[in-house]
Amino acid sequence: MAFALRSLRIFCRNIHNGNGNGALLSLRKSNTKLNLIRITERYKSTIEDSVPKIAGSLTNISVTSSSIPSLQQNLNEKKEQNESNTNNEDEEDRKQREQSWKMMKISFIIFGVSLGAMGGMFIYDISRPVYDENGDLVEDEFSHLPFFQQLWKRLYRELTYYKKLVQEPSREKLLPDPLKYPYIQPPYTLVLEMTDVLVHPDWTYQTGWRFKKRPGVDQFLEALAPPQFEIVIYTAESGMSAFPILDSLDPNGYIMYRLVRDATRFVDGHHVKDLDAINRDLKKVIVVDWNANSVKFHPDNALKLPRWNGNDDDTTLYDLAAFLKTIHATSVDDVRDVLSYYRQFDNPLEVFRENQRKLLLQMQEDESQKEQQSNSKPLTSKWSKTFFR
Template structure:
């Protein structure tokens, strides 16, 4: 009986021990299972951290390279713009001559291997900037030639050579609008062109002494038909239109130096002579011709008043007409010449009278 009681107690104690062991094992198992995701997450995070670090470093390098290229292009563009503004093409070629020639640098025959290697490295390093400068010069030369076609006269010699028998003849250059004609436009009637009073007699008279040239800033499609109707007797030898002008500062200027004539024998007559000519020393100012508010042609004798001066120049043939024109100090030459002629005739008459009295 006692042995049975002892045996039952031992079995009870053993069963309690097994339950506690099973409970402890299960708790360890659960902890082990639950710890697996945590370990895997930590390992994944540890693996992603270097990848993210590598990716961020690559992005930084690419951004630095990209902004470096943009900065270099911006700087090169700014430098090219400044060079184009501040220096002419010849000046840029002269200043970059040493840089462009550095590509062909070679060490002398007596140079050491180190010096030759340094020279090779130097010429190789200068290849890119030298080629960039050459490309800039080629592009600028091409652009300036293209722009020159719109801003410079169509030719270096706008007129053919003067005949040897006419080397003494003066060239009379006439502006067209507001000088020998006037054109205006109104919505109710369109364009109308008016001849300046006395223009027919003027052309007929001075055509005997001068080579007459019309030089206008209008297009040839306008100049040619107007001159053909105006000058039916063909006293005007040549017509020059907008393509023969020099475009500068938003205006078309008459460049008398391109006429292929002696500058000392050129007279430019215009109602806006000093405003649209590049050679003011050859200008003969005249009153601008316009119609009145009613469209009526006013009484005007400016062209006829200019005939005595032009005839005087043609008959006396001064060596340089520019000196003669300078004496008029940009005044109305026709009126000033008439006033001087009257004073001269009056003085001559007084001298004759005094001479006759003295002889008596």
Template sequence: MAASRSMCLIRNVQKLSMLHISQPHQNGRLFHISTNNSIRWRLSCEFCRRNRDMRFYSNGPKEPDGQGLKLSGQLTGDLLKTKVDIDNNEDKQDFKGQENSEHKEKKDEKKKNMFIALNLVFICGFGVVGVWWLGQPGKDQDGQPIEDEFSHLPKFEATLKRAWRNINLTKEAIAEPSDRKLLPDPLPEPYYQPPYTLVLEIKDVLVHPEWGFVTGWRYQKRPGVDYFLQQCGPPLFEVVVYTSMPAYTAFPIINSLDPNGYIMYRLFRDATEYKAEGRMGGIHVKDLSCLNRDLNKVIFVDFDSKAFQKHPRNSLGLKQWTGDRDDRTLVDLATFLRAIAVSGVDDVRKVLDYYKQYDDPLEAFKEKKRELAAEFEKPPEQPKISTKWSPGFFGRR
């Protein structure tokens, strides 16, 4: 800042000296300024330091007299004094600025520590109140405490143990399915009960979620959904939606997908088993043993292998659909499932095990279908007596 205001001391001396030499002369002359003052050179610019003899032109007729040199010396002294005063003021300002900065840092650190302390006090207080509230015994209709296994213990100990029990019960309620019997019993005669149960995930199987800044969440319908539900609905399959989505999100989607009512039952996130995975988040596992159905006749279609880890033999894993409008997977899947139902397979798990040895089970089924169609088109041959099984849709028979 000082350098920008006073510039170079030697140049200021040159400028002020030229103002006091005012006698006109046609030819300019060079005059010499002594440069023995070491302080002056420390306060001068780099250009003046390299040029130890400072010269300037004057419009006067002759060299400046003693009075001019004396005036120049006085000006130099005044400039040096001004420079020293400016430097002292700037040093004081820098010191005050440094003190203010340190004071501000200490003040900010104090505020931060106070904020942390208040948060700790709030958390501890909230925890104490929560433990006390969870540790209270239940009450009957008259408002009297109900005796339990902790009633005979000291009040403090009983409160802690009762709170711990209630916390574990809440955790189990979140992690475990809402009921161990998710579907009602099969319909008795004379009502018709479809022989097979088809369990479907809707997210990335029947619909794909998309999010936009303007529209928010939207769900794209997979090509062939209407045909699939029509072909795989009753009377061949009892269609059940079993999704990890919450009910308030999935319910309107199902209503839009199935206006004809092919889907008979709907199970949502609360019917899944939650398992923590890593520090953040977890997975929702679908337990088919809670469906109250014969697992020999249950087929579960999903894209997430973790969701059906408890019953991998009943599952048919598809590739996750991400919005491809030329996709024909549901059409091929409907043909495959109808072939199983029409064939009257006793245990669908054997059929699924056979096709899971291929990378793409549906493509393998289509290839088998083409091979059998080609065999039927051949001219009939003499029947041969054979005790071996012949290849069919579902392996060897």
């Protein structure tokens, strides 16, 4: 008791004297201990609270791991469903293809039956017996035969007629008879191909099809116009395309006759110019063409030129005019002899120019020799005999 009173007296004295630091320190030490105790209690409570959470997480993990087989099962079900959908689509496509092919076969059958019925009606129509306007039978050379044989014979006759209509010229005489006096018939007949001899077809996106005139075509036609040559256009082009071109190509009418595709003979896939039906003496007929198949029946009458491709520096028509005028000037009796000679060359006009050059040189040499001979004679040789009497 006395010790306690003494301690309290000392504590109060210290406070009164301002020396209370020790007491404060002792109090702070006790407060620090209290803080440490509180922090420890909080940490324990935190650990205790976290233990159930960890258990819950483990429980969730176990639940998740237990749900993996169910997810795999769902994936398998989806895969099976996709495969079943794909199989259904393939089955539908197969059925659709079968249906389309079935409809196509039915369409072909209907088309074939219709075509056969129309063909049968056409055959019967052109081969049946013919009746006049009164309903009486018109007899022909097959009327005495059995019915089906009549049909066959008449069908063969009609098919032969249409075959000749396509393959042979449309008439026996392609040109009229030569002109009689007092009209002037040119001594030679010049047969010209139109395409790639006089004009060249050209096609572009901007203009479409158009025909280009060969250089010198106007001078060529004017130089050989009647009465020197009877100019005839003989081409495998159709009349619908040839006539407008010739109208613009020959406004002066130098071309006397025009023969188109229906006047040709169709042989082995080629339209051949039939000179036997031209109604002229073949000794006086000259055919100018670039295609040997077009004149294969009468090669002796053909002058084959290189094909013109549309170049602007071409001078072939000028040389051709000179060649033909030479034939006319020399009054060749049979042009086939001259044409047969030039047919052996690839470019006969070039050979003709060379021959003309050699002939001109020869003529100049002959004239020079004659002048030399006349100058070398003595002066008395020119006097007449009466001069010496």
